[in-house]
Amino acid sequence: MKTYHPLNAKTLKTARKDTGTGWENVSTHLSVFWHDTFPKRRHFSVPFASRIQSDFANRGDQDPVALFTRSYQPEEIYTLCARQALISPIPEGFYRYNTLFADDLYFQNALSVIGTRASIDQGLYERSSVTGEIRIDRRGLAPTHYAGPCVWLPVFENLGHTICEVLPILVILKHLNIPAQEATFLVDAAAREYCEVLEALGVPKANMVFKENRWITCDELYWSSFQTSGHMHWPSVYLDEVLALASEIPCVPVEPEGDLLYISRADAATRRVLNEEALFQFLKPFGFKKIVPGALTVMQQMSAFRKATAIVAPHGMGTANCYFAQNLQLLLEIFPQGWVRDYYFRAAQIKNAAYGAYIVGSSGSPSDHPHDITVNISEFAPFFTKLVADHVPYLLEGNRQLQARCLA
Numbered sequence: 454m455k456t457y458h459p460l461n462a463k464t465l466k467t468a469r470k471d472t473g474t475g476w477e478n479v480s481t482h483l484s485v486f487w488h489d490t491f492p493k494r495r496h497f498s499v500p501f502a503s504r505i506q507s508d509f510a511n512r513g514d515q516d517p518v519a520l521f522t523r524s525y526q527p528e529e530i531y532t533l534c535a536r537q538a539l540i541s542p543i544p545e546g547f548y549r550y551n552t553l554f555a556d557d558l559y560f561q562n563a564l565s566v567i568g569t570r571a572s573i574d575q576g577l578y579e580r581s582s583v584t585g586e587i588r589i590d591r592r593g594l595a596p597t598h599y600a601g602p603c604v605w606l607p608v609f610e611n612l613g614h615t616i617c618e619v620l621p622i623l624v625i626l627k628h629l630n631i632p633a634q635e636a637t638f639l640v641d642a643a644a645r646e647y648c649e650v651l652e653a654l655g656v657p658k659a660n661m662v663f664k665e666n667r668w669i670t671c672d673e674l675y676w677s678s679f680q681t682s683g684h685m686h687w688p689s690v691y692l693d694e695v696l697a698l699a700s701e702i703p704c705v706p707v708e709p710e711g712d713l714l715y716i717s718r719a720d721a722a723t724r725r726v727l728n729e730e731a732l733f734q735f736l737k738p739f740g741f742k743k744i745v746p747g748a749l750t751v752m753q754q755m756s757a758f759r760k761a762t763a764i765v766a767p768h769g770m771g772t773a774n775c776y777f778a779q780n781l782q783l784l785l786e787i788f789p790q791g792w793v794r795d796y797y798f799r800a801a802q803i804k805n806a807a808y809g810a811y812i813v814g815s816s817g818s819p820s821d822h823p824h825d826i827t828v829n830i831s832e833f834a835p836f837f838t839k840l841v842a843d844h845v846p847y848l849l850e851g852n853r854q855l856q857a858r859c860l861a
Contacts, residue, residue, distance in 0.1 A: 508814035
């Protein structure tokens, strides 16, 4: 039986050394490369406005707009290089959550706890509840082996995570001088649609293999810290380079497209706007078009949002398309109470776009859809119109009567 000890990402950070080359040896077959990151705190000065709808229930929670600070500290970025690496299968019933082994260490992200528990229950390996050690009998594994450099790409069907966790890895490979044509990319089988995006960004289709339910060994495996904390929604230092890559992908003809877009969640299971038609009828005279990202392929979404200058959206994955807007001037997000997040606020900051947060009390019960919302148009209208008047006043042209009525 081979015994593996847990490797703590926080320990790596506190023990970081300046080697002059960026590479630092952790053990015989494990090295870490420290990438240059933002200054300790990055400051922004983009306009921000918020409004809390009157149905918001004050339960003594933290101020819902406290997240929207003018500065933030992005995650520190590093890349592990594991030589003679071993990767566990994905446990049955899951579409991700492999475990990485190198030397006598194993490495997981913070969301892998349920995957580890499933792996133990299914007999993939044993784990000590006291020390956290994992024990594996390697004699009967019969792993699939890949020679040369391999890259772990945590691709799954979520556009926001793809932009913040996956595509930056392609940029990192360039910084590490690893040609995509010479690497094998280990991806998750559940994300076949996103592989089309990877191919358009220069990853050869023939070089993509699906991890699936099998043991894998690699001569040399590159694993990025974008997965360290589980899911990384926030934009990193590489966002500009990622978007520059994405902008090179040829446009795909799609409808609707335009500079003013309202993102619908009518096809979603939760966080829906129950009176969406009334909300859209308010926005329509300003020139907004309704778009349902879930009805489009990823490539179509990237094309549809390129011309967007103003976006109004209930918070959700579809809002991640704001990253592709090449001249974004305003992003207005509508949040259910208890679901306020600053992911796309950070995107607006980096893109130098004005931002508005409109927070609504949630309807329903925990067994129903507790994050579905009803937007009070009479409260939303003056907030929206003031935000527009301050930051994208051209939207009010031809809507003077509507403007006067909203501000009355």
